[in-house]
Amino acid sequence: SKRESASIRLDTMDEGEGEKTSESEPVRHTQPLCRFFSQGRHCNFGKRCRFLHIRDDARAHKEKTTGTPSQSDVTLSNSEIPGGNVGYRVAPAAGHRPCRYFLSGHCTMEDRCRFWHPPQLPPLDDQPVPGNYSRSAPRIQPVPRPGILQDVKLCDLTEDLAKQLRDTEIRQLKKRFPKEQLIIQERSDGKVTYYRASVAATDPDWPFDLKEIDIMVSFPDNYPQEIFTLDVPLDQDLPAVMSRHVQEASLEWLQAKHATNQLLGKAELLFRPFLRWLDRSLERLFTEGARQLKRDIDLEKAGLQFISYQELQATVSEKSANDHSCEPAASDSAAADEDVSDEGERTVEGEKSVQQEGPGGSEGQEEEDAIHFVENIKISDPRRGTEVKLLGLRLGENTATVVAQKITVCLQCNRCKVTADLTLTGRTPCTAQCEKCSASINAAFRPCMLHHYSDVLGYLDLHNAAPADLVLQECELSVGCLSCSQDVPMQNLSYGQTKEFNCEHCHSKLSILAESTRFQYIPPRANKPDLAATNSHSWHRDQYPAVQKGKPLPEKGTCKHYKQSHRWLRFPCCGRAYPCDGCHDEDQDHPMELATRMICGYCAKEQPYANGKPCISCGSMMTRGARTSHWEGGLGCRNKVKMCRNDRQKHANTNKTVSRRAAGQKK
Structure with a gap:
């Protein structure tokens, strides 16, 4: 019977001979096996496959009697195993090795895997000895082995099992790291043991020079009911800021994983999953730590300190x-x-x-x-008044701080809307009188310190006036050198141009760049009684600057000379902004230089001068387009269909006689 089960019987009829094999004379067929079906995988041909769909002799015999077994049905009966003990489990087929993925926790192939998926085995000390089996003997429930299972239910967790899991975790730790990469340290009282290991990155495209990091772990007595402690030692090549960041992120992951296991009602060994997570996240943690390190270095260069x-x-x-x-x-x-x-x-x-x-x-x-x-x-003083901010501020590497000693600001009278320049010094109030309406104007400037992380020049306290422009070219600034910690005076700073100069003490190179100025009115707090809060809304509107980013300029940038020019031009000769060169000549007595920057009349965006191009912010045309419906000497429209009917060039040469030769050439 065993020979019959091991042999393969063919019931097919040969077309040439028409003979059929008999059951009394079994024929051993040499047809190859299907490599997909024999490995436990799916064969797309099914019954049409020309190869044999059979796994092995033992399974072939079992399929004929009881059907195809699954991975979990591997317990043999008493007659199949000599010995007589119950609960002894063996591999489903001879020569099959255990699946290493199933032993580590999970196998994606499941029942289709061609390797052996062992069930929950009893402890090694309780392994049965071969003997006589009895079919009527009951089966013993399997006991979880710590070497195979990585998690157990909290309801089944006992002190002995927890101790076994902890010992298993320590054995796996010692087995994973060789002796030269693992340092075992014990505390003086001998209660806590620390394991220090070097974890290296497995990414082949690792971008950093440092490829490994040392970690120190210790497992408490009630592990895995509690997470293990993790420390990143500071006595290594990794900076302290990056070490703290890696340690904090690792503890957050461990706490989140432990909380998830508590909700699911299971206890899990977390060291190996933590190593896998650390390997995947080490590049991200190094990048974030490097950013924090760069921030601290920049703050230290600027003479500041970050306090969390x-x-x-x-x-x-x-x-x-x-x-x-x-x-x-x-x-x-x-x-x-x-x-x-x-x-x-x-x-x-x-x-x-x-x-x-x-x-x-x-x-x-x-x-x-x-x-x-x-x-x-x-900030030492509260934010109030009108804030003066330099947009696009860029300071050189050796430029630490900038403080305004004296500024020249263009103010607009709230009553008659006439502009005039006023020079202010730090914290000294100034009183002036409007030239047209003789209104009293009071102004004061409170300077602030400019550095790499602040672009606020100071605050203006104004009465009966609103700021229109900051004449940066006439401002006196004090620049602090980072090399020698000395202050250097500086003048003639222009918008959009990098001002480079050398320190008077150590001759270090200093540089400053500012693109434009923005004025922002800060209203008073509502919880404080103030006379300004009781006034009308028109008084509040007068406090806001005349030029605000995102809002149109006064009269959209036009003047009495040019009604179609919606922009202000900033002239480099004086650093002031005027609608046109005629307005500049009326207000100033020095020779005019061609403007290099302009301010859009629709959105008040300051930008480099460009003729015939739209605004880089709002996309509006600041001047009238070159293409019109008139001829304009060839600069306008040249299509006679689109030209204005009142233009004399529209019907020019309409009735002109053309020779036959010229007409033929045109054709």
Whole structure:
């Protein structure tokens, strides 16, 4: 019978001879097997395939009797296995190796895999000894093996099983890293053991010079119920900023993965999944850490220091704790010194009332103190008045800071709309009188410090006037050198042109570039009583600048000389903007130079001078187009169909006699 099961019987009739094979004389067929079907894969030909659809002799016999088994049906009966013990599982076919993907956790081929998918085996110590099997003996439920299963249910997790999982994780760690890449350290008390290993990037296109990173892990006693601790040592070639970023991102991933497992009700060994995630995300983490490192280096060059919100809140909480520990009189005086601000919003009594509210009030107190402390760090004076900002500001590598000592601003009277220049110095109020309506104009300038991360030149406090333009060429600036930390005076700065000069002390190269100026009115706060809030809306409209980005210029940039020119021209001789050269000559007494920049009359966008081209911001034509419906000496329209009927060139040479020879040449 075994020989019959191992042989293949053919029932087909040969067309030439017409003979059929008999059952008494089995013939062993030498036809090759289908390589798709024998490997457990799908054959597209099905029954039409000319190769044999059979896996092996043992499976062929089982298919004839019970059908095709699956991967999970691999437990043999008592008569098939000598020995007699129940629960012993073997491979479904001789010579099949276990699937390494199934052992690691998951195999995408599932039942179609040609390798052996072993079930949940009992521990190695409880392996059965071959003996006599009994068909009536009940089957033993499989016990999870830590070496094969990577996760178990929380309801089935016991202390012994958790200890086995922890030992399995440590064995896998030691097996994964060789001795020269793994350092085992124990704490002095011997309770905690640290494993330090070097993790290298497997990406062949790794862009960084540093290809590996050292990590230090330790597994708690109740692992995997809790995540393992992870540290990135600072005693390696990786900068401290990048090390902290990699450590924080890794801890976030571990906590998120552990929380997901808690929701699913399972405990999982997370070290190997963490290594796979770290390998995939190491380039991204290095890139983000390098950006943070560059930011810190730039801030250090500029003489600034970045303070995170967490550090700031911790500082404020420590300070408040120290104040509570001091005497009442001393705490009151310190609190009064802290709460004094430029606007006088908070008082000592308000702080005392907040402190007496309880634990909830103390938390609100700390958050409020942190917010006010951040505001005081950002700017010493509150933002009010008209903000003067230099757009397109670019400072050289050795240029640290820029402070305006004196500025010349073009103001427009709110009553008669006449413009005039006024020179202002830092924090010194100036009073002037309009030449046309004799209105009193008051102005003051509060300078700010320009650097690589701030383009605010200062704030204007104006009365009965609105800013129209900043004459940057007549402003006196003080530039701070990054090499020697000395201030250098600088003048004659023009829009759109890079001003390069050398430091007077260390001769370092300094450079400044500004594309344009923007004025922005900052309305007063609504929670403060102010006389401006009680005035009419027209008074508020007068406070806004005459030239605002995105809004048209006064009269859309036209003047009495040119009604079709919707732009202002900035002349390099004086640095001022006028609608045309005639307006420049009427206001100035020096020779005019050709303009190099212009301001769009529709959107107030300052840009390089270009004749006959639309605005780079809004796309509007600032001058009348060259193509018109008239001839204009050949500069206008040349199509007689589209030309104006009143143009005498439309019907020119209409009745002219043409010779037959010329007409023939035209044809």
